[in-house]
Amino acid sequence: MAGLIAIRDLALTFTRDGARTTVLSGLDLDIEPGEFLAIVGASGVGKSTLLRVVAGLVPPSAGTVRLSDPEPGRRAVSLVFQDSRLLPWRRVLDNVAFGLEKLRLPRAERRRRAQGALARVGLADLAGRWPFQLSGGQRQRVALARALAVEPHVLLMDEPFSALDALTRESLQDELARLCRAYRQTVLFVTHDIEEAVTLADRVVVLAGRPGRIVAAHRVAGGQPRDRSAPELKAVAQAIREDLAGAGVSQNLQTAD
């Protein structure tokens, strides 16, 4: 099976005022169609940087990132940020349609797809609102709808729920799991929340060290929806915690209560 994303020997070095910081190095990663892959790592290890490189926002310093070729009207990848980054001057529906405007789709088609994406995240009736009229959870759902509307081969998510309260976070996690299963959406999900990773992902990759590299990978058995308190999940979470402790960074990680 051809991977949708193939990362080979990736390195990323920032140069600023002559000082060089290598954030990522020697990174290899493949993402298979339909897979939900989570990357777990401490703050500052380079998770966001990795997603930026995959999204083509930052060129790699070495190595390659190969993406699949999207069909017309789709994108290879689309991104959900930690902050919703809605455009405050666009109504909700126009925010969702944002990425579609680049895809040269007819107006009616853009509208139809934006409405469809908004309905999928359960916010069809908020289409006419301004972003300032939404709650944090609703804003994040709209950001998810915007990313889904372009029908990406791989949905990239950068700690999308970390700014939400625990209740909202869990309901959005459940909803994301349901959506991805229903549409067989491939996801690359970055988080520092180990419980979130094992609840959502089919595979969890652990990023640690300086520069950041992959120190371990775990498969999480079982389909969705998952029982958060299942002992199998606890066991994987424990193993990840030990991987991170081995890399000497566990103290930076958020631990579940």
Next chain:
Amino acid sequence: MRSRPAAALLPLVGLAAFFALWEAFPRLDLVNPAFLPPPSVIPEAFLRELRSGQWLMAIGGSLGHYLGGLALGIVLGIAVGTLTGMSRTAEGLTAWIVRVLRPVPGLAWVPFAIIWFGVSPEAALFIVAVGVFWIVYFASHGAIRGVDRDLIELAAAFGFRSAPERLLTVVWPAATPGILVGVRTAIGQAWMAVVAAEIFGVAGLGQRMMQASTLLATDIVVVYMLTMALLYGVFDAAFTALQGWMLRWRA
């Protein structure tokens, strides 16, 4: 706490007191009525100006300079502000030009305006446009420079990567509030430039005020002062309404 109707009346009471005092000074011969006409003679002076056709001609001329200069200054101010706000090269190239030209007051351009355009509507329009340009330029430049990098990254993430695409999808919309603040300031400042330009003889309110003052027809001077205040009020109110509508997406 004062009751609401009383609070609403307060400004009117103040205004009435102001006019009463103004009326009293010349009437009680505290000042020479030729130097300060009482407000009661203003309506009659206004009607004289209106009947003779002078009033309409004056405001027609002034509105032409005002609106023309405002439009030109706003368009150029936004265009240049956008360019230097988006491009470091353009900003670097213009840094010293801006530093040298900015402190030159709009009025200092009058000699050149007259040399280049003669005592003509174009000269007045030019002087108005210069003043408006700087105000709108600085507002636009600052607003564009201040656009959140995260929004530009968002645009790039969805494929809008060229400068024109960035400009249309995020930079201009995000900079709109800041640009509009500059435009509103310019709408007020432009009246000063209009009067200044016309005092040098271009037909309009300012010229008519100068003529009247040389004849000591101070009542007519006051008519035009009030006319200007009224026109400014109308434009500012209309613009504020437009601004509110354009920025209705803000909480």
